[in-house]
Amino acid sequence: LPVIAGQYLAFIHYYTxxxxxxxxxADFQAxxxxxxxSVQHMIIAxxxxxxxNKIPRTPRTISLAVPKCCIPDLD
Structure with a gap:
């Protein structure tokens, strides 16, 4: 898992x-x-x-599909 992808997963976990x-x-951008x-590209990837998991065209529906143990710490 590339570092930046792991950081996005960690951000989703901790932000939620x-x-x-x-x-x-906008939260990812900030x-x-x-x-x-760039944010949209990463979310799609x-x-x-x-x-x-994400519901298309619906804001704030991102959820993790991996267990917490697989998510790195947020830098």
């Missing part, structure tokens, strides 16, 4: 735990200092690899 809801694309296209 702290805020009680999954992050929006945390990773990334442009919208994680979904295609089966690491996350």
């Amino acid at each position: 735990k702290i805020n009680g809801r999954p992050p929006a694309n 945390y990773f200092h990334a442009d919208p296209a 994680l979904e295609h690899k089966g690491l996350i």
